[in-house]
Amino acid sequence: MDVTLGYLRETLSNHLNRGVGQQIYKKLVNHQYKSEGDFVRDLNEGEIAFLNTILEKELRYAMEEQDEKRVKELNEVYELL
Template identity: 50%
Template sequence: MDFTLGYLKEALSNYDRSSVCHRIMERLEKKSYSNERDFVFTLEDDEVQFLNNVLPDEIKYAFNEQDFIRGNQLNEVYELLI
């Protein structure tokens, strides 16, 4: 699994497994993506919307904790979504 997607999977594990979050986690667990771009292109509209809502808070938290690597990796996914 792509290093960036590992951070995404870890971040999503903190959320209630709504149906949308559950589908995203299943994608990450069942299929191997070579990079975050390949992953983002497989997402459905509601999954993109979910990540657009969740990732800004996760990125902010990572930077507040001075975990710059995690923050930058999550930001890479977020940039592909917008």
């Protein structure tokens, strides 16, 4: 699995209590996406909106924790959304 998508999957594991979060997580687990772009193209509008919301929060948290690697990886997906 792509490193960036691995970070995203880890992030989503904190949001499995929501149906959309589970749906996106299953996509990541069940598909072999070659890139973040392939993954993003496979999302519907609701999934994109959900990811935009949680990634904003996760990026803020990663910045506060000065986790530059996590910020970089999650930002790659966020920019594609």
